[in-house]
Amino acid sequence: AAAGGGAGAGARIRVDGALEAAAGQADAEVVTALSRQLSKGSFNRMHVIGQFNNGFILTRLRERQPSGALSSDLFIIDQHAASEKANFERLSSKTCKKKKKKK
Secondary structure, three states: OEEOOOOOOOOEEEOOOHHHHHHOOOOHHHHHHHOOOEEHHHHHOOEEEEEEOOOEEEEEEEEEOOOOOEEEEEEEEEHHHHHHHHHHHHHHHHOOOOOOOOO
């Protein structure tokens, strides 16, 4: 999965390229599953399973879908990229940008 959108609370996460690959298939269920978007709040509800290869975090997210079905999905999170994203957002929220005055 790759991060998409800005750093605000409405930022969404989506699987890059997966939707396009699935669109060639006739299976609407696959297209629906791959077009699913996660909010930042989804990460707070993830259960950490463990670490893989000293650089990836394995997590599981169980959520009730709009259809009423309970989904249980496995996510592999790049630990370095997640740390960099968190640091960027933390520093961006604390930094005041000043406009240059024209002379």
